[in-house]
Amino acid sequence: MVEVFERSVVEGRRFDVVGIGNAIVDVITHADDGFLAENGLAKGAMTLIDAEQAEHLYGLMGAGIESSGGSAANTIAGLAALGGRGAFVGKVRNDQLGGIFRHDIGAMGVAFDSAAATEGPPTARCLVFVTPDAQRTMQTFLGVSAGLGPDDIDEEVIAQGAVTYLEGYLWDPPPAKAAFQKAARLAHKHGNMVALTLSDPFCVDRHRLDFLDLVEGHVDVLFANEAEISALYQTDDFDTALQQVAGHCQVAALTRSEKGAVIISGEEVHVIDAVPVAEVVDTTGAGDLFAAGFLFGLTQGRNLHDCGRLGAVCAAEVISHYGARPETDLTKLVAPVLG
Amino acid sequence: MVEVFERSVVEGRRFDVVGIGNAIVDVITHADDGFLAENGLAKGAMTLIDAEQAEHLYGLMGAGIESSGGSAANTIAGLAALGGRGAFVGKVRNDQLGGIFRHDIGAMGVAFDSAAATEGPPTARCLVFVTPDAQRTMQTFLGVSAGLGPDDIDEEVIAQGAVTYLEGYLWDPPPAKAAFQKAARLAHKHGNMVALTLSDPFCVDRHRLDFLDLVEGHVDVLFANEAEISALYQTDDFDTALQQVAGHCQVAALTRSEKGAVIISGEEVHVIDAVPVAEVVDTTGAGDLFAAGFLFGLTQGRNLHDCGRLGAVCAAEVISHYGARPETDLTKLVAPVLG
Numbered sequence: 001m002v003e004v005f006e007r008s009v010v011e012g013r014r015f016d017v018v019g020i021g022n023a024i025v026d027v028i029t030h031a032d033d034g035f036l037a038e039n040g041l042a043k044g045a046m047t048l049i050d051a052e053q054a055e056h057l058y059g060l061m062g063a064g065i066e067s068s069g070g071s072a073a074n075t076i077a078g079l080a081a082l083g084g085r086g087a088f089v090g091k092v093r094n095d096q097l098g099g100i101f102r103h104d105i106g107a108m109g110v111a112f113d114s115a116a117a118t119e120g121p122p123t124a125r126c127l128v129f130v131t132p133d134a135q136r137t138m139q140t141f142l143g144v145s146a147g148l149g150p151d152d153i154d155e156e157v158i159a160q161g162a163v164t165y166l167e168g169y170l171w172d173p174p175p176a177k178a179a180f181q182k183a184a185r186l187a188h189k190h191g192n193m194v195a196l197t198l199s200d201p202f203c204v205d206r207h208r209l210d211f212l213d214l215v216e217g218h219v220d221v222l223f224a225n226e227a228e229i230s231a232l233y234q235t236d237d238f239d240t241a242l243q244q245v246a247g248h249c250q251v252a253a254l255t256r257s258e259k260g261a262v263i264i265s266g267e268e269v270h271v272i273d274a275v276p277v278a279e280v281v282d283t284t285g286a287g288d289l290f291a292a293g294f295l296f297g298l299t300q301g302r303n304l305h306d307c308g309r310l311g312a313v314c315a316a317e318v319i320s321h322y323g324a325r326p327e328t329d330l331t332k333l334v335a336p337v338l339g
Numbered sequence: 340m341v342e343v344f345e346r347s348v349v350e351g352r353r354f355d356v357v358g359i360g361n362a363i364v365d366v367i368t369h370a371d372d373g374f375l376a377e378n379g380l381a382k383g384a385m386t387l388i389d390a391e392q393a394e395h396l397y398g399l400m401g402a403g404i405e406s407s408g409g410s411a412a413n414t415i416a417g418l419a420a421l422g423g424r425g426a427f428v429g430k431v432r433n434d435q436l437g438g439i440f441r442h443d444i445g446a447m448g449v450a451f452d453s454a455a456a457t458e459g460p461p462t463a464r465c466l467v468f469v470t471p472d473a474q475r476t477m478q479t480f481l482g483v484s485a486g487l488g489p490d491d492i493d494e495e496v497i498a499q500g501a502v503t504y505l506e507g508y509l510w511d512p513p514p515a516k517a518a519f520q521k522a523a524r525l526a527h528k529h530g531n532m533v534a535l536t537l538s539d540p541f542c543v544d545r546h547r548l549d550f551l552d553l554v555e556g557h558v559d560v561l562f563a564n565e566a567e568i569s570a571l572y573q574t575d576d577f578d579t580a581l582q583q584v585a586g587h588c589q590v591a592a593l594t595r596s597e598k599g600a601v602i603i604s605g606e607e608v609h610v611i612d613a614v615p616v617a618e619v620v621d622t623t624g625a626g627d628l629f630a631a632g633f634l635f636g637l638t639q640g641r642n643l644h645d646c647g648r649l650g651a652v653c654a655a656e657v658i659s660h661y662g663a664r665p666e667t668d669l670t671k672l673v674a675p676v677l678g
Contacts, residue, residue: 027439030666063416063443065662066405077402096435096461100366104402122435323404327369 007301009191010162015111016084016299017195018161020153020183021072022145022169022176023090023114024124025097026284027064028322031129035060036137041129044227046138046200048172049127054141057127066097067323068104069126071199072167074285074324078292078314080109081330084299087111087157089183091148097123098144104325114152117144128284134319136284142173149175150182158186162299163221165291168199168228171207184218193250195221197291198228205231215248221298222252223291229254251298253308255290255315257283263308272308275316285324289314293334302338309337346640348530349501354450355423355638356534357500359492359522360411361484361508361515362429362453363463364436365623366403367661370468374399375476380468383566385477385539387511388466393480396466405436406662407443408465409484410538411506413624413663417631417653419448420669423638426450426496428522430487436462437483443664453491456483467623469661475623481512488514489521497525501638502560504630507538507567510546523557532589534560536630537567544570554587560637561591562630568593590643592650594629596622602647611647614655624663628653632673641677648676 010016036043039060049057068077076086088105092098094116101123105112124145129137148170158164164187170176184194196219198204204211211232215222222245226238229252233244238254242262245252251265256274263270293314297307313333314326321327349355375382378399388396407416415425427444431437433455440462444451463484468476487509497503503526509515523533535558537543543550550571554561561584563571568580568591577593581601584591590604595613602609632653636646652672653665660666 058442061446063407063446063664064439066439068402100403100405103397107400107402325402 010299013162013192014085014160015087015162017076017079017163017165017295018087018089018157019072019076019165020089020170020179021167022070022124022142022148023073023092023101024070024126024140024145025101026067026069026126026128026324027058028067028128028130028282028284029062029064031062031131033131036129036131041137041139042202043131043137044135045202046140046169049139049141051121051141054125054127054139057139061127061129065322066100067325068101069285069324071169071197071288072165073105074288075165075291075295076110077105077108077325078289078330079296081326082292082296082314082334083331084296087161089114089152089157091117091145091152092123093117093120093144095122097125117147120144120147130282130284130322134280134283136282146173147175148173148179150178153179153182153186155186158183158192159190161187161192163193163195163295165195165295167197168203168207168211171203171210193220194218195223195295197223197287198232201227201231204228208232215245220250222249223255223287223294224252225255225287251304253290253294253311255287261290261308261312263304265304268304270305270308272305272312275312277316277320280319282322283319285318286315288324289318289326306337310334313337349638352501352531353424353499354426354501356415356418356502356504356634357426357428357496358411358415358504359428359509359518360506361409361463361481361487362412362431362440363409363465363479363484364440365406365408365465365467365663366397367406367467367469367621367623368401368403370401370470372470375468375470380476380478381541382470382476383474384541385479385508388478388480390460390480393464393466393478396478400466400468404661405439406664407440408624408663410508410536410627411504412444413627414504414630414634415449416444416447416664417628417669418635420665421631421635421653421673422670423635426500428453428491428496430456430484430491431462432456432459432483434461436464456486459483459486469621469623473619473622473658475621485512486514487512487518489517492518492521492525494525497522497531498529500526500531502532502534502634504534504634506536507542507546507550510542510549532559533557534562534634536562536626537571540566540570543567547571554584559589561588562594562626562633563591564594564626592629592633592647594626594654600629600647600651602643604643607643609644609647611644611651614651616655616659619658621661622658624657625654627663628657628665645676649673652676
């Protein structure tokens with residue numbers, strides 16, 4: 001296997017992974033395809049909306065359940081649930097949703113030391129519409145999270161993370177993009193790795209040239225699903241995208257829903273089967289939890305095959321219920337993989 | 340069957356049922372019996388806690404999901420999900436949890452016109468600990484809901500409800516008790532029925548004499564589970580309690596979890612089987628949804644046997660997932676009963 005990084009790097013750090021992303025509370029409801037069409041919602045995608053649009057859409061949506069979310073935050077929560085040492089950097093307001101976000105990530109065992117903003121917009125929320133096919137359509141009001149900026153990146157924290165994990169969604173608001181760049185630079189300065197998830201195909205479309213540059217020169221571990229990697233290389237053929245990404249970053253983990261995942265690192269390629277699920281209820285967080293399992297394996301010194309299997313087990317858990325954070329004991333679920 | 344009330348009463352009203360109760364957002368988490376014991380939580384019961392206790396306990400509890408709750412509110416939400424015409428009276432603050440409560444009950448089709456308080460304590464929350472046996476243990480911080488008082492009871496609304504449905508929990512805070520008494524008096528003044536749920540065995544213990552008086556002279560339809568009716572008559576034998584309650588109110592609907600329910604009205608007694616559930620996940624809201632189905636049947640002019648079966652179907656739905664509000668289409672589930 002490829003030596004992804006020295007065990008001594010992980011052992012010398014306080015955190016296995018530091019995640020940086022939007023701090024979001026999800027508001028989850030059922031909807032049918034007709035509702036999505038009537039309201040012009042792009043099925044399966046994440047769309048940014050403003051406060052007014054959020055209020056309007058919330059008025060139209062069904063009764064919901066609230067659950068802490070945020071892509072990188074879900075990943076770090078999953079990593080902690082596996083026993084990994086995680087920290088999260090993100091911005092909430094000192095409001096009730098901010099309190100819920102802070103409680104939930106802390107209760108998972110994640111260090112979350114970012115101070116709550118005492119003024120400005122409220123804590124971010126994502127209106128999640130789950131259709132009968134278990135697909136999720138997300139409309140996100142970033143609120144105060146859009147203000148995440150370079151000043152929120154603490155060099156001490158990044159220095160202490162063997163991996164700094166960044167969500168592509170951060171590329172949308174300019175201050176968050178600057179925070180992203182600062183964090184990636186600091187991670188490498190301290191001999192740590194940088195991991196990135198491409199987040200969403202439309203997000204990739206918005207920032208393709210930047211993301212190509214990131215993958216080429218700034219990212220050690222890349223996570224993407226089939227739609228995202230295809231958007232990055234502007235192809236509709238998975239294998240074409242796979243051939244393109246090979247060699248552009250140290251490790252790429254490409255997820256394909258029920259088709260499983262492909263892990264590629266230099267000459268090494270692993271094709272990992274999806275873990276069967278009795279009933280797929282809500283696919284929200286599938287990619288985030290795959291990344292959680294994968295990064296847990298990586299920082300535990302596991303080979304890439306096992307990292308992929310750990311990701312598949314964690315993704316299977318999160319799609320079997322509503323919400324993007326694990327509900328069952330992940331350590332038990334991954335025990336057969338860890339041996 | 341007993342003519343519970345004239346169809347013309349229902350037809351002449353804007354609402355089938357007006358529910359009055361605490362407006363609460365539930366915060367649901369898993370816990371084991373050890374956690375309950377360590378923190379002195381009375382398993383299966385609802386315990387009132389203050390702001391400081393709530394903050395302390397929230398700090399100890401695991402990551403949660405938030406879902407609108409409140410006993411009578413759950414019942415009215417269920418009634419509306421069945422196609423009934425429901426109104427709810429309760430008190431929230433103009434905060435984020437209050438906004439969630441208002442959205443969710445409105446999205447179910449319930450009229451909720453109570454203005455939000457603009458000062459004072461925050462919206463009520465209930466910390467719900469679900470143990471592996473699917474039993475729920477509730478710790479409630481009433482917040483602004485404790486301030487629900489007689490001024491919140493609008494005679495016009497009560498006049499328009501064929502049934503006024505009250506939760507026993509209201510007997511705890513003195514102003515809510517006064518609101519309860521006012522609402523019951525107004526309902527009868529306008530020729531409507533009064534229904535009561537005893538809510539909780541400890542609540543019954545706290546207010547036994549008052550509740551006996553209510554059942555004797557002020558309540559037309561009584562809902563209680565086995566523990567509550569046994570607490571009311573200070574017996575540990577269900578049949579003894581059953582014999583006591585007979586004749587004290589027009590209709591009593593007594594629920595017994597997996598043993599089903601017994602409906603008694605004068606000489607008429609129905610023994611209703613529970614509806615089997617593939618997996619009991621969380622019993623929160625079981626009684627509330629039984630009442631929803633029962634009251635829907637009653638206001639639709641159904642006989643007491645069918646009312647009981649409707650209650651059993653709705654209770655079975657809500658215990659098969661987390662949260663105290665229905666998640667699947669109740670109208671489809673009850674269609675076989677309605678014929």
